Amino acid sequence: MGYPQPPLVPLNMESISKARADHNNGDAIVASYSAWLEKHPSALNSFDQITSLAHGKKMVVFLDYDGTLSPIVDDPDQAFMTDAMRSVVREVGRRFPTAIVSGRSRDKVFEFVKLNNLYYAGSHGMDISTPLGSLKYENHKHQTRAIDEKGNDVVNFRPAQEFLPQIQELKKVLQEITINVEGAVVEDNKFCISVHFRHVNEEVVGILKEMVETTMESYEGFRISEGKKVMEIRPTIDWDKGRALQYLLDNLGFDNSSDALPIYIGDDKTDEDAFKMIKRIGRGFSVVVSSTPKETKASYSLRDPAEVMSFLIRLGKWKGSI
Numbered sequence: 587m588g589y590p591q592p593p594l595v596p597l598n599m600e601s602i603s604k605a606r607a608d609h610n611n612g613d614a615i616v617a618s619y620s621a622w623l624e625k626h627p628s629a630l631n632s633f634d635q636i637t638s639l640a641h642g643k644k645m646v647v648f649l650d651y652d653g654t655l656s657p658i659v660d661d662p663d664q665a666f667m668t669d670a671m672r673s674v675v676r677e678v679g680r681r682f683p684t685a686i687v688s689g690r691s692r693d694k695v696f697e698f699v700k701l702n703n704l705y706y707a708g709s710h711g712m713d714i715s716t717p718l719g720s721l722k723y724e725n726h727k728h729q730t731r732a733i734d735e736k737g738n739d740v741v742n743f744r745p746a747q748e749f750l751p752q753i754q755e756l757k758k759v760l761q762e763i764t765i766n767v768e769g770a771v772v773e774d775n776k777f778c779i780s781v782h783f784r785h786v787n788e789e790v791v792g793i794l795k796e797m798v799e800t801t802m803e804s805y806e807g808f809r810i811s812e813g814k815k816v817m818e819i820r821p822t823i824d825w826d827k828g829r830a831l832q833y834l835l836d837n838l839g840f841d842n843s844s845d846a847l848p849i850y851i852g853d854d855k856t857d858e859d860a861f862k863m864i865k866r867i868g869r870g871f872s873v874v875v876s877s878t879p880k881e882t883k884a885s886y887s888l889r890d891p892a893e894v895m896s897f898l899i900r901l902g903k904w905k906g907s908i
């Protein structure tokens with residue numbers, strides 16, 4: 587008795603050449619990613635090299651949130667990190683000074699991460715809160731003492747504070763002009779605003795961008811940068827994620843700052859400012875999270891949040907073993 591035969595699929599020249607093209611395209615993508623990896627080697631494969639350079643130094647860990655600790659998802663309000671990732675970050679925070687540096691408002695990113703043993707820099711670094719007594723300099727012009735929601739004495743660093751009334755007004759204007767653009771979402775990130783277009787019809791995205799750009803022409807002192815299907819609007823002050831990294835690094839009270847070695851992991855354009863800062867200060871490690879080749883100043887790479895988690899697990903174990 588013979589085995590049942592699969593139905594015969596009729597092949598034509600068109601389907602054969604499409605399959606060949608897909609195959610060749612796949613090969614080309616793999617080849618270009620491999621070429622990119624030569625320039626930005628995997629931080630996992632380079633782990634021993636990283637830790638040997640970090641030996642005897644005080645490593646300080648900086649982590650972006652969206653696309654780094656949580657995968658990019660359709661709804662910004664649902665960008666949860668897994669409990670497993672949270673445990674790993676908690677462990678890292680126990681072993682190294684660790685900061686979350688996000689474009690989100692500080693409150694919102696804290697709601698996602700929910701860890702008390704970390705530092706938080708929200709609004710692209712324009713909102714940093716640190717426990718009173720933890721900083722070397724507590725008389726910076728943008729610092730104010732406050733009591734946080736949990737009743738702790740903290741030092742808030744908010745270099746864009748004076749822009750707050752304008753940002754609130756801007757939020758309302760942006761909500762009004764985008765109200766009829768199906769899928770557009772305006773997100774309040776306290777010292778900056780995100781206009782999301784992930785769910786806007788592709789043919790309308792250009793019009794939306796133009797509307798936002800035209801509106802912003804009447805608001806001096808603001809800039810627009812573009813992230814993943816999002817326009818990020820923030821005050822044009824000399825402050826970004828790189829400056830936030832520098833502020834924390836200089837201020838966390840390391841006796842000899844040349845011993846402090848930053849490692850920054852992030853996936854988006856605004857993280858490039860932190861990669862540039864690491865280059866400028868001439869020590870530390872910059873790691874871009876990307877599964878496709880892209881222009882970056884980062885030295886190392888990781889493909890996705892799953893690889894970020896594997897890397898952080900190894901980092902924690904390494905510190906525990908020395």
Ligand SMILES: O=P(O)(O)OC[C@H]1O[C@H](O[C@H]2O[C@H](CO)[C@@H](O)[C@H](O)[C@H]2O)[C@H](O)[C@@H](O)[C@@H]1O
Pocket residue numbers: 650651652653657658659660661662663665687688689690773775780782784813814815816818854856
């Ligand atoms: O600095 P980050 O922590 O990476 O924040 C950058 C932006 O992240 C969020 O938007 C991005 O992630 C969303 C959830 O995965 C996704 O839906 C959206 O398309 C992405 O652009 C956040 O909502 C923005 O406000 C941040 O500016």
